[in-house]
Amino acid sequence: MLENSMLYPRTTVSRRAVPLDGMWKFWLDENGTGEKDGFADGIPGKDLIPVPASFQDFYTQKNIREFAGDVWYERDLFVPGEWEGRQVFLRFGAATHRAAVYVNGRKITEHEGGFLPFCADITGAVHYDADNKVVVKVNNELAVTNIPCGETITLPDGRKMNKPYFDFFNYSGLQRSVFLTALPKEYVFDFDLDYEIAGKDAFLHYQVRTTGEHETVLWLYDEEGRQVAASAGKSGTMKVENARLWRVHDAYLYRLVIRILDGDALIDEYGQEIGIRTVEVKGTSILLNGEPVYLKGFGKHEDSSIVGRGFNIGVMKRDFELMKWIGANSFRTAHYPYSEEIYQMADREGFLVIDEVAAVGLFESLMNFMEASSGKKTAFFKKETTPILLKAHKKAIEEMITRDKNHPCVIAWSLLNEPETTDEAAVPYFKEVFDLAHELDVQKRPRTFAMIMNSLPDTCKCYPFSDIIALNRYYGWYVSGGYEISQAEVLFRKEMDAWKALDLNKPFLFTEYGADTLGTEHKLPSVMWSQEYQEEYLKMTHDVFDSYDFIKGEQIWNFADFQTTEGILRVNGNKKGVFTRDRQPKDAAYLLRRRWKGLLEGFKG
Ligand code: BDP
Numbered sequence: 001m002l003e004n005s006m007l008y009p010r011t012t013v014s015r016r017a018v019p020l021d022g023m024w025k026f027w028l029d030e031n032g033t034g035e036k037d038g039f040a041d042g043i044p045g046k047d048l049i050p051v052p053a054s055f056q057d058f059y060t061q062k063n064i065r066e067f068a069g070d071v072w073y074e075r076d077l078f079v080p081g082e083w084e085g086r087q088v089f090l091r092f093g094a095a096t097h098r099a100a101v102y103v104n105g106r107k108i109t110e111h112e113g114g115f116l117p118f119c120a121d122i123t124g125a126v127h128y129d130a131d132n133k134v135v136v137k138v139n140n141e142l143a144v145t146n147i148p149c150g151e152t153i154t155l156p157d158g159r160k161m162n163k164p165y166f167d168f169f170n171y172s173g174l175q176r177s178v179f180l181t182a183l184p185k186e187y188v189f190d191f192d193l194d195y196e197i198a199g200k201d202a203f204l205h206y207q208v209r210t211t212g213e214h215e216t217v218l219w220l221y222d223e224e225g226r227q228v229a230a231s232a233g234k235s236g237t238m239k240v241e242n243a244r245l246w247r248v249h250d251a252y253l254y255r256l257v258i259r260i261l262d263g264d265a266l267i268d269e270y271g272q273e274i275g276i277r278t279v280e281v282k283g284t285s286i287l288l289n290g291e292p293v294y295l296k297g298f299g300k301h302e303d304s305s306i307v308g309r310g311f312n313i314g315v316m317k318r319d320f321e322l323m324k325w326i327g328a329n330s331f332r333t334a335h336y337p338y339s340e341e342i343y344q345m346a347d348r349e350g351f352l353v354i355d356e357v358a359a360v361g362l363f364e365s366l367m368n369f370m371e372a373s374s375g376k377k378t379a380f381f382k383k384e385t386t387p388i389l390l391k392a393h394k395k396a397i398e399e400m401i402t403r404d405k406n407h408p409c410v411i412a413w414s415l416l417n418e419p420e421t422t423d424e425a426a427v428p429y430f431k432e433v434f435d436l437a438h439e440l441d442v443q444k445r446p447r448t449f450a451m452i453m454n455s456l457p458d459t460c461k462c463y464p465f466s467d468i469i470a471l472n473r474y475y476g477w478y479v480s481g482g483y484e485i486s487q488a489e490v491l492f493r494k495e496m497d498a499w500k501a502l503d504l505n506k507p508f509l510f511t512e513y514g515a516d517t518l519g520t521e522h523k524l525p526s527v528m529w530s531q532e533y534q535e536e537y538l539k540m541t542h543d544v545f546d547s548y549d550f551i552k553g554e555q556i557w558n559f560a561d562f563q564t565t566e567g568i569l570r571v572n573g574n575k576k577g578v579f580t581r582d583r584q585p586k587d588a589a590y591l592l593r594r595r596w597k598g599l600l601e602g603f604k605g
Helices: 313-326 340-349 368-374 386-404 426-440 482-502 531-545 587-598
Strands: 016-019 022-028 048-051 070-079 087-092 098-103 106-112 118-121 130-139 150-154 160-164 178-183 188-198 201-210 215-221 227-232 235-240 254-262 265-274 279-282 285-288 295-299 330-332 352-356 410-417 447-451 469-472 508-512 551-557
Touching: 087 098, 098 118, 106 118, 188 254, 188 265, 201 215, 215 235, 227 235, 265 340, 285 551, 295 508, 313 340, 313 587, 330 551, 340 352, 386 410, 386 426, 410 426, 426 447, 447 508, 482 531, 531 551, 531 587
Parallel strands: 295 330, 295 551, 330 352, 352 410, 410 447, 447 469, 469 508, 508 551
Antiparallel strands: 016 178, 022 048, 022 070, 070 130, 087 118, 087 178, 098 106, 098 130, 150 160, 188 201, 201 235, 215 227, 215 254, 254 265, 279 285
C-alpha cells in the first residue's frame, strides 16, 4: 500500500497546489562528498538551472553531460501562515532515478525510481509565514537492481560512467514539475473507477479511499457543467443516463467531484475529468466500448533538444498535432511512464495509450538492443540480485497503476520491454508482475510486454502471460536489411506463420518496427539509412501485417529521432523517427499518413 496519495495536485476549495517550476540552484557533486560536506543545509555555488528539465544538455562540458552520481538542487520556499494546521507536501512529478529531500537541513524522505511521482510530507519541518530551504539530492546511477537496468562503471581517471542496458540517453534530474501542496488533515487519497455500458446508459462503479471516516459524496458533471449523477458512500455505483462514451478522437469527458463532508461543512474536495468507456480483449480483438479497434501509432520517448527528457509543454502540443495529422490513434509510453500532463492531453484528444513501466534492459547485455536479440545471452533472471530488482519493479507497477488507472486513455499496461524470456527463470518473475497488475487494476485492463527478436514462438517461455502479444520486430533492418529485404520478408512471414500455427486466439500488436533514416539522406536507388529505404522497408512490413487477421495494430518505432548514448550504431542518436527530433516529417510520414487515414477504426475487426 502506497504511503502517499498519487492524485495529481490541484487547487480546489479545500486544497492548494503551487508549482515550484523555475530556476533552482544546482550543483554537480563530482567528488561525491555532498552528504559529508553538509549540502543538506545548503549547496555551494551560484549556478541556476531550470526545473523541469534534464540537466545534461545545457552545458558545454562533456563531463557534465556524461556525469554519473549525485546532483543537488536547492530553492527557497515560502509557506503561507494560513496553511498551519494543514497537511503540507512537496510533490515531485519524478526525480530520476532516485532522490533524497531535505527541508531546513532535515531529511524528509527518499524515493527510488525515476519516472513516477512521490511526496515529501513537510508539515512538521517547515516554518510558517517564513522562508524555508528545500534541498534535493538526485542520483542517476544505473544498476541491475533497479529499473531501467544498466551499470555504473569507473573509468581509469576515477570518473564514474553510466552504461545503460537500453537505447536511450540516461537523462536525469528533476525532469517533471514540483508542487508545494496543502491538504486538509482528512483528504481524498485515491479512487478507483470501473464502467459498465447498458444500452444507452452506463454504470460507474467506484471506490474512494480517504484518510478519515467522514461522509464521502460524489457528483458527476457533463461537459456543459450539468450534474448528471450523484452518490454517497465510499463505494457504490452511479447510473449515467444517456451516457456519452469516450471514443477515439471523440473524447467526451465528464467531471467527477469527490467531497468529504462533516454535516454541511466541506472537509475536502477533489475533482478530475474522466471518460466512460470499456476496454476488453476478446478472441483476437481489442474492443473499445465493445467495438473492435485497430491500433495505429507510435512508440515514443519523452525527448527533445536542450531539455532532454524534461517535460516540455510545447513539444507535447506539437506531438499531439502531428499524431492527429498522420492519422494515429495510439501510442506506447516507451520505455517509462510519461509525465502526467501527457495522459491528460491523451484523455482530451481521444488517444489510446499503452502505459509502460520502466522495466527495460532486463537482459544480460551492454548493448541490449543489438546483442540481446542474438539470443547469445540468457538467464538474466537467475542473478542473486533478481529479488531486489523484482521488488523495485513491483513497486513501480504499483505506483504507475495507482497514478494512471483513472485515465480513460490508458487501455493496457506494458509490464516490460524486451526482457530475456528464453530461460525458465523468467517465468516466476513474469508471474509476479503480471499477477500484480491484474490485482491492482479494478478495470482488469489487458497486460502485455514488448517482445524482443529472439522471443519466438518456440523459444519464448513468457508470451502466455500477455493478453495482447506485442512484438518488436526489425526484419529488413537488423535482420537482412537493404538489398536482402526479400529475404527479410521470407523470414518475417515464417515467424508469423509459426505464430498463426499456434492459434493463440489473442490479438497481436507490433509495438516496434522501423528503420534508421537520416532526414538529410536521399538516394535513388535506395540504400539503408536513406529516406527511400525507410519507405521500402515500411511497404514490405505493412504487406506482412495485412496478411494476418490476428494482427490488430502497428506502432512504429519511433515517433521522432531521439538521443541515445554515443556509439558506432547510433549517429548522434537513434534515427528511426518518422519525424526528426525537431518534429518535422521525413518522407515516410506521408506514406504512413496515406495508410493510416485509409484504415477503418475497426480494421480487421
Ligand atoms: C528495441 C528497443 C528500443 C530501441 C530499438 C532500436 O526496445 O528501445 O531503440 O530496438 O534498436 O530493441 O531502435
